[in-house]
Amino acid sequence: MQDLLFATLAIYVLGMISAIVLRRAAGRAAVAVFAALGSSMGAAAGVSVLVSGREVPLAPALSALHPQVQLQADPLGAVFLVLIGLVAVPAALYGFGYSKSYEGRYSLAALGVVLNALLLFLTLTVTATSPILFLFAWEGMTLAGFAAVLTEHDRQPTIRAATWYVAISHVGFLALVVMFLVLSGGDLSASFADIRTNAESLSPVALGAAFLLALAGFGAKAGIVPLHVWLPMAHPVAPSHISALLSGVVVKVAIYGFMRISLDLAGAGPAWWGGVALGIGAVSAIGGVLYALMQQDLKRLLAFSTVENVGIMLIAAGAAIVFRSYGLDELAILSIVACLYHALAHGVFKALLFLGAGSVLHATGSRDMEMFGGLSKRMPWTSAFFLLGAVAAAALPPLSGFASEWMVFQALLGGARIADPEGGAVMSVAAGALALAGGLAAACFVRAFGITFLGLPRSEESEVAHESPRSMRAGMGLLALGCIALGLLPSVIVPLLARAATGVEGRGAAVPSMQLGLALATPSGLSSFSPFALATMLLVAAAAIGLSIRMLQGPFRTRLSVTWGCGRFGQTSRMQYTATAFAEPLRRVFASVYRPLEDVSVDYHPDSKYFVYRITYASDLRQSFAAYFYHPLLLAVRIVAMRVRRLQSGSVHAYLLYVSLTVLLVLLVARVWH
């Protein structure tokens, strides 16, 4: 068991080697097999940790190499090991078929190395036990992600996206380094256990600063507003199975980091930490889904929806901090469990959706929703899987998204028990925000599925689209099963997650009363619901209706006919509602957020303006954050850089002076420091 993780890491390395050594189908197969094998072994290790509920030192063989390299899985990290396995196995399977289309165009070897390296660093990140190891793994993850985003390196948007990604990630990295320096008192090689004790002696100001730095540093990777701008650019341009990993797992690992710091290493924080996280979470949730609604690019839509879901997780994590500061431990644990559950649920359904979008991209060569339509008849499997993912993403019962969002709701409603009116009021506003995000997400996914898969094909490519090969369908199928399982079995999974939550709490509190059984009940009996009974009811009711109509009315009489369109001559795909039209009412309602730019130009006949030749309508959303935050920032950086450039005189004497001045300065600082 302890060596399971060592084997995992070794297998990833084998995967990287085989990607370089083997060619074509053999290479793709080896990459997929090693990635799937490694991640499933990692997941097995995670499950065993969760079941036993104890911290387990992992891969002692590595520690023998160097005493600093200590890997360990505690229940919190184990949840994420499981998540990596849940997403990576299907993604690797899918990647086998999907990367075939990259053969001859882009380097398969690079793709294979990147996939395994990404998984390797993800695994290291969630098992690291010291800042230095954590930061090393974190940076490795960032760079692997960077390489993954750059796969299609000959396209302009790709390069732009990768640049933004790597820039913001490194700003975040800087914040993390400083945060660890503050928490550990300057010693990055201290173990997490030492940091925990050290943090108790820190002043509230230092801890608060560390918290904010952690929020910014991990938030940059998780894509919280306003640090999200890179995410909707970078996730869509990566190959789809990597997009699935980026949105499904990498983002969650940032959440892991945030929880590790704010709920574990930094000790019990004051309520305002939670308030800040709640607020940013609420803004991210609503902002993410609002922008997701307006996207035409299917994968970009999914990426924005990731921002929304990160917001929801942050809401839950924030609630946990608030509850803990008020001493409501049961509710804090419920919130942590809700956050973890949502991380799992979102990982699975978002990966499924990205893979579905990848299949559509594979079949039509496009990501533009206005080109799609009618794909459900041409790609029945993909459309069924995507629909499942969409229902889960819209947080509808009885699938996974609902189970986790229900817990978040319950946790927030528990805010009624906070004695201070402010605490409760914050929770109620967050519940309102969550509900708004939920409603908008339902609209968003009706649009995503309906416009893409239903109706008539809007382009030649969609007309002749084909179903994906078997390996890709298998990948999606596994994730679809995951959505169903996570939806139906929270009562089995929740107690395991509660272990992780109590571990984080670090108070050895007993696992709260979230029963095993059909119904899932929250602690202290806030409420309960039974997804299993619900699903059974739905199925039984649907079957009963069908049967009773048949018995009472005899055989069904059904006739096919053309779509009713008030008797017009024929129906073309151009008469349908488009993706843009579907979102138009909401765009008007939220015009103050979107601040849309519209441009209508009409070509008239020269003699009379009653004869119109052509009307062109162009519309775009102002990317408020880019316009009001990043552009001025970049401008300022550029201006400063211009000034600084004057230092570059080209004279060797001047450069020698700089060097000596710098050395002097460093020495001075070092002296003052001690």
Add this chain to the structure above:
Amino acid sequence: MASLFSKIFRTGLVTEPFSPVDADVERVLEAISARTRNLLGRALAIREVDAGSCNGCEIEISGITGPTYDASQFGIHFVASPRHADMLLVTGPVTRNMELPLRKTYEATPDPKLVVAVGDCARTCGVFAGSYAIVGSVDTVIPVDVFVDGCPPTPTAILTGILAALDRR
């Protein structure tokens, strides 16, 4: 928003007071009421198709939904889609432009269905007969169950015609 609703409530109902129905109409309505009790499950959904009328007939048809005749009391109501309909109420001579839509509407209506052609035009093309713009009477395009004569026919006549169509089933 508040001002809108307060205006609605300040204005109140502005329709003229309801005058009692005259005795003749009353008698016909009683008769229809008695007979509709055991016809077509007492629920009839009508889709109106104007195949090219002068709209005189439409005005009379809209009369049967008003307070005087109130077709809804017999379970007769108008619907927005032929998919929901049991009966097509077609008016006017069929113009060239309306020929295809009329066929399509007939096609779109689920079985069992009835067609009642309302007005002289629907049977004979009326004053429009011989015009280059028309295809012919309604029954040249789709099968008609009952014709209602009159230019325009009274609401009573239309109701009687609808009833006659139901009787034929």
Add this chain to the structure above:
Amino acid sequence: MTDYLLQLINVALVLAVSPALVGLIRWLKARMQNRRGAPIWQPYFELRKLFGKEVVVSDTASWVFRATPYIVFASTLAVALLVPLVRIPVPVALGSDLIVVVYLLLLGTFFLALAGLDTGSPFGGMGSSREMTVAALAEPTIALAIFSLAVGAGSTDLGRIVAETLNAPTTVAAPGHLLGFAALFIVMLAETGRLPVDNPSTHLELTMIHEAMILEYSGRYLALIEWASGMKLFIFLSLLANLYVPWGIATSNDPAGLAVGLLALLGKVVVLGCAIAALETRLAKLRLFRVPELLSVSFVLALLAVTSSFVVR
């Protein structure tokens, strides 16, 4: 066991009574408009007729279109099984949770909207776009109204909320309670497609919301959808009645109490039905882009409800 059986009888009750509620509202409206109106059992005739008719399905539609009526009907039935109508408590194993109820109804809306897009008809797309807009904007109001109830009862369990209000009768006059009721009432109008948000008897495609999505349905499919929307109306009204004015609801299985509970429920629903009929006679439909204003009014009411429940607590 009896508990579960009684809860099943709930479903039968909703199935049986909901068409009459629709008929009642239509009859009242007709009376207020000087018409005689169809008898209140008219909707039963219509449903019977529709079940016997042929179904015409668009040739561009996929399986989503055919599955939707069943999903909508089944999810509404599931809701009927969860809510307390005549008696409390609802058996725990079912999980009678307000959030579950709201999202189950949203599940039906989700699929109806998909079905609207499925046929490729412009009306269907228009209807589903509008329906989802309204649904999305109604959602936060519902959540806050739930929150204000949960503050009092310490739970979102419907049975518990009802029991709590029964125990503390004075809460009914509390401002939080009244404001919450008003907010939920407005949202109920929006969610069930009544005036002034949507006109259930419109014939103009361009003004439609709910109706536009189901223009393509016929025969038994249409019957299922119409019946389900009747049930949704009945459930919403009985929830409003039971959550805010729970008196009369039975608290045990004794037959007399159950009979009283049934009568009380029907009485309350009839009163609310009268209110809807009166509103629909007096109000014009709002322009689509004014609907968000109305919903934001309800949102503010709900927010006030929550705040005042905290203060009064």
